[in-house]
Amino acid sequence: MKTATGTIEATPAAARSEGRAARIRLIDAAAFEWIKVRSLRSTWWTWFAAGFVTIGIAVVGAGNAQPGEPSGAVLGKLLGGIQLGQIAVCLFGVLAATSEYGTGSIRSTFTAVPLRPRLLTAKALVVGAVSVIVGTVITFGCVLVGSLGLGSDVPSPSLADGSVLRVCLGGGVYLGFLGVFALALGLVMRATAGGITAATSITFVLPNMMMFLGETGETVSKWWPTDAGAQILQKESVTGSLAPFPGLAYFALITVLAVVGTIVLTNRRDA
Template identity: 55%
Template sequence: MSTTMTHTGAAASPSNGTTGRQTRFIDAIAFERIKVSSVRSTWWTLFAAAFITIGTGALGGGGADQGDTAEIVLKDIFIGLPIGQLAICLFGALAATSEYGTGSIRSTFTAVPKRPRLLAAKALVVCAVSLVTGLLISFGTYTAGSLSLGAAAPHPALSDGAVLRVVVGGGCYLGVLGVFALVMGLVMRASAGAITACICLTFLLPLTFRALSDLGVLLLKWWPTEAGQRILDLVPATRYLSPLPGLGWFAVCTLVALIGAISRVSRRDA
């Protein structure tokens, strides 16, 4: 009698929305998508970042004058992108640490016992949201900045392959950055620590490197987030990685870090 009841209870477990089978990867993706979409603060944060970044882009474009080059104009338009970076870092970190803060991570691991599968699904969802948001922010910023340019100022056009690469690449950079912040959240397991680590690795350490001489140039060249930001250079700088290799290097470093974080989480207690 007891054996039958136990078997029935286990088979009827609704943790994955199915009966009598293990959670598939597609189920884990749906699980993570629902969790992300149900957190209102996440969407308000991303909306505020987009609004401020696009507004700053409009102001930057309005400040351009006739003597500026297309490279300077584009940098002025995207001057507010660090705000978008901060919001994406916040989103990626909280996607991992919020469950540790509430203790719901135990229920998550119960629903999807295979942790690598769960964390891969979480990374895919975070990357998708960050990428779509990043592309919307990047194209919105470019459009607002271009519309605010004066008649005499240079107008960087998307028909120029380098300009299109900057705009699309900016969104792709934010997509990778979301996963990078997720890794920090998985490692730190605390929101304050993960966000602080993201700010240090993305903003503070590169500023410190700029105060150094030749060593600082070498560190900036290979520092993952700095290498990824080279995608925003309309004219590549010879002392740094080229735009596409730089973004590729950032993506590879983030993937390696993600694999390490998944391995660590799989071995430790919730």
Template identity: 40%
Template sequence: MSTAAPLWQRGARIPAGAYGFGHAARMEWIKLRSLRSTFWSLLLVVAGMVAIGVVTMANTKAPSAAKAATFDPTNNVLAGVAVGQLLIGVLGVLVVTGEYASGSIRATLTAIPDRRLVLTAKATVYGGISLMVGEVVGFVTFFAGRAALGDGVPRPGLGDPGVLRALLLSGAYLGMIGLIGIGVGAITRHTASAIAVLVGVTFVLPAVLGGISGTVVAKFFPTMIAANSLAVAKPVSDMLSPWVGFAVMCLYTAAVLAVGGRLLARRDA
């Protein structure tokens, strides 16, 4: 006696509204990998971060005796995170707003009426890709930049205090920025406004507030957290500690996705 195969294995069409999380995630994966912008954007993340890391390390000089205690080449090699976050965040925005611009969001929500499930699937698929890319490019950049250091400059190693943590948290940061892009896209539903919000929060506001109040407020913004808390092997004074910065980023990510999910469920497509 044989057991009938599931519908998806038999190639049968699944009735509208009968999709589960697995179906929704597979659908989002197919949509994401079919877009050429996905490949090129992620390739730019890798190329940009590696190039910036190598150039930065090639221009890093041996510290003086007075600065040796605070010298942090790991932070230097991860300087490209600022560029990587922009590309990954913008692509996260497009994952949501692109469907609104084309009108395909109506077909998606017809097949999957549970709108929070749709957002969860998008966040899971794209967040997972962003995290994977972030971790891989972080380690590739580290080893490429380490090789570019000049003679006499101390070379960081994975076994040095704080180095492995900085690499892992930097990759996690890029994954969270991708999720924030998803959430902002769900909140605004408009590409230009979502990108403006993302750039404003990550670049403009920290610079403005940093000029007005120093690090008192600016240290709580994502870019400052990445540069001075997550991507450091040695603590930076007047900044959040690495794990506090990571916790703050987790709260930001959860809050933006929660608001995006609520608005997506309440508004018309």
């Protein structure tokens, strides 16, 4: 309120609100977000769909593996379902953001945690952690379950092979960044249909369309964020693409920039 000297002092209610906001730590906001994420039925359905599709395709891929194929090609067939599984990860990330906008509960969330940068950082950490953990389980599941269906004369990928282990662990990290990237898109769009359309187009539709654009498509595909990040799923570097670790690092950088931009945008506009 304004005093006789013309200065503005915070009202007791405003002071209490500022004090409460300052007391809410990042770990508290993350715990708050974890409760919301695990209470959404869509969380469990999307991850069930991701696991069912990817591991199911791994079994089919194992049946199509031929004797004498390089182990890298066999591994690629076991992980062929990851491309479709990405869609479920995108759904998870988008819904983690837009479900609150759809119900209007985002206003209560911003009231509970007034510091929006802290809240959105916590949301990104939770979505990323869940995506990494479940994504890693799914990736290992594809390799382990798929390997059971390989013929005796087909080379089976072994986790004792450092490159195979890198693919499995890196695949989980890639899906973690993808979940956060989709979360950022959901926060920008603030609508489930728009967020899902944007996420699936960027991750699945547009990269596949680039195959028909010749050399231009190959150049764009090399630097397309999700395509670059997905190179971590290759046992060996693919000609014309970024190497696995640089590709994942590039996608991680793009994801971090997307989250920072989303925080700035959300902090400036109304709920």
